[in-house]
Amino acid sequence: NTPFHAEKVSHVEGDYQKIYNAIAEAIRDNDEYDDYIGWGPVLVRYAWHSSGTYAQASSGCPHATGGSFGGTIRWPKELGDGANNGLQNAEWFMKKIHDKFDWISWGDLVTLGGVTAIQEMGGPKIGWRAGRKELSADNAMTSRLPDASKDADYVRHLFARMGFEDREVVSLIGAHALGSCHVYAPLLPGQKKPIPGSGYTNRWTASPNYFTNEFFKLLVDDKSWHWKEWDGPKQWENKDGLMMLPTDMALVQDPKYKKIVEMYAKDQDLFFKDFAKDFQKLLELGIEYPKETKTFYFKTLDEQNI
Numbered sequence: 001n002t003p004f005h006a007e008k009v010s011h012v013e014g015d016y017q018k019i020y021n022a023i024a025e026a027i028r029d030n031d032e033y034d035d036y037i038g039w040g041p042v043l044v045r046y047a048w049h050s051s052g053t054y055a056q057a058s059s060g061c062p063h064a065t066g067g068s069f070g071g072t073i074r075w076p077k078e079l080g081d082g083a084n085n086g087l088q089n090a091e092w093f094m095k096k097i098h099d100k101f102d103w104i105s106w107g108d109l110v111t112l113g114g115v116t117a118i119q120e121m122g123g124p125k126i127g128w129r130a131g132r133k134e135l136s137a138d139n140a141m142t143s144r145l146p147d148a149s150k151d152a153d154y155v156r157h158l159f160a161r162m163g164f165e166d167r168e169v170v171s172l173i174g175a176h177a178l179g180s181c182h183v184y185a186p187l188l189p190g191q192k193k194p195i196p197g198s199g200y201t202n203r204w205t206a207s208p209n210y211f212t213n214e215f216f217k218l219l220v221d222d223k224s225w226h227w228k229e230w231d232g233p234k235q236w237e238n239k240d241g242l243m244m245l246p247t248d249m250a251l252v253q254d255p256k257y258k259k260i261v262e263m264y265a266k267d268q269d270l271f272f273k274d275f276a277k278d279f280q281k282l283l284e285l286g287i288e289y290p291k292e293t294k295t296f297y298f299k300t301l302d303e304q305n306i
């Protein structure tokens, strides 16, 4: 029940490595974005949001829908979904890359951006396959992405719709070691009025632009979590002013999720191995690839001495 068939592409790994390098250099050269968190985290969220609209075939809907295949997150209807607040910035960043490499499909570009960001922030190598295409705005998907105010049962159900089980859900949400939450999205160059973010606020982790298992350690080791006293949406806060969303804290409120959080808090290598597999699965939801399609593993800038 994969609704979309990837096309056989004419470009080779080296061509995509050039785009990887352009994205990676743009991340490195614009490090002041979002108070020096940089562009990495929002590009990861952009790739995840373009993919997380996927729904398996169900009694309600006879065939699978959504996912990253058509690059439909670019269309105002999908990008304008409240859950995507702030991702206009990622779109602005990626348009500048697409101007230089207009041969790549938007669906491939968005997911390649997520892979590049994870690897350039010290994360594991993520396998990536080309062949997504451009679908029109009437394929845009809304109100499929998760609501952060909910509990563990809601999270389990929402990710089951995408075909993920408990261990995959926990590893994927481990990406919340990265980046921040924003009442208003960071200003773009020349922008006067900020656009709304998710409405949550955050002081970030100690290393918001390095991919680590710190999210899990914070959940397990820190005993100071309490409800934040403020007039914004309910969220948790610890003694250092760090935050957790209700759906983050749900991962240690639910006994099954909690066992997995403790496992990743103790073993960063295991987290990296699982995340690499699960993030590729997320970015490829709903897509069938020709059997001879090669999986590319890109080199980081450091590995190329660039």
Ligand code: HEM
Pocket: 041, 042, 044, 045, 048, 086, 146, 147, 148, 149, 155, 172, 173, 175, 176, 178, 179, 180, 181, 182, 183, 197, 198, 199, 200, 245, 247, 279
């Ligand atoms: C229950 C599931 C999830 C919920 C409710 C959720 C919710 C959120 C919210 C509210 C923000 C703050 C956005 C902002 O204000 O800028 C955020 C940020 C982020 N999310 Fe998630 N998320 C979920 C799962 C994921 C997954 C699966 C990934 C990736 C694999 C991910 C990656 C990120 C990243 C990297 C950021 C930081 C973005 C930035 O700093 O601009 N999240 N998430």
Ligand SMILES: Cc1cnc2ccccc2c1N
Pocket: 176, 177, 178, 179, 180, 181, 202, 204, 205, 215, 218, 242, 243, 244, 245, 248
């Ligand atoms: C420590 C922490 C917890 N939750 C988050 C949710 C979204 C974005 C960033 C987060 C983050 N740095």
